[in-house]
Amino acid sequence: MDITQFFLLFAGGLLAGFINVMAGGAGFMTFPLLLAAGMTEIEANASNFVAVLPANVVGSVVYRRELAKVRRHLGLRLGLAAAGGLLGSFILISTGQEAFRAVIPWLLLFATLSFALGPWLKNKLERDFAFDGSRWLWLSFLLEFLVFVYGGYFGLGMGIVMFAIYAIFSQMTIHEANAIRNVTITLMTLISIAIFAQAGVIRWVPSLVMMGGAMTGGYFTAKIAMRVPQVAVRRGILVWAVCLTALSFWRYH
Known part of the structure; x- marks a missing residue:
């Protein structure tokens, strides 16, 4: 790895840290950089898990007070994250990612629309049908598990869903x-990294260089995010989701 690749990977990690703490989905920016460093697609995908891990770790620490407010069902959600990440990662190692590449843009389009229309749909259901989401927790948990399986397989855009x-x-x-x-996502990522490391598909040096950038970007962004109004955070997430979806159609179609 030459000096140009070093700085490119570090800068990519820095931006990934900003994006992942705010909205997730930075992998579509970091993944091509890892490919440019000479990796195969599966190596770049596996190494990407290592590279962006600090963003979620730092975010977990900074948001720990918010987490204390939503401890109910947290243990179950962690269990779903572990099981889903395990299953998704095994599927990736077993089948490769060629088939999945074709559907990534459509999954991200669905994710972006879901995030954009989520509050409107919730209000409409509550107003017109007296919908109470708390009565459908089993469906929420099922959907979350499916997202974690997807995350263990590839993971791009899962935060938006x-x-x-x-x-x-x-x-x-x-x-x-x-x-x-x-x-x-931190727990799911750690499990996936363990599986990918066992399979020998992680390129550690480029991953750790990008991780250094992601750690720096994630720390400062998490601090800023706690001071930004909810509306501004949501708008920022939505803008990134739209860009992410457009980029995925350009790259994979």
Whole structure:
């Protein structure tokens, strides 16, 4: 790895740290950089888990007070994250990612629409059908598990889907949802890294360089996010989701 690749990977990690703490989905920016460093697609995907891990770890620490407000069902959600990440990672190692590449843009489009329309849909259900999301927690948990399976397989954009699920099925604020998202994705990512390391598909040196950038970006962004109004955070997340979806269609179609 030459000096140009070093600085490119570090800068990519820095931006990934900012994006992942705020909204998730930075992998579509970091993944091509890892490919440019000479990795195969599966190596770049596996190494990407290592590179962006600090963003969620730092986010979990900074949002720990918000997490204390939503401790109910946290143990179950952690269990779903562990099981889903385990299953998704085994599927990736067993089948490769070629088939999945074709559906990534459509999944991200669904995720973006879900996040954008989540609050409106929730209000409409509550107003017109007396919908109470707390009565459908089993469906929320099922959807969360499926998102974690997807996350263990590839993971790009999963944070956006989780925000949409929380918006429809809970009364959580955007910061409380961010707290749960960070801690569950951290656990899922650690499990996936263990599986990928065992399979020998992680390129450690480039991953750790990008991780250094992600750690720096994640720390400062998490501090800023706690001071930003919910509306501003949601708008920022939505803008990134739209960009992420457009980029995925450009890259994979």
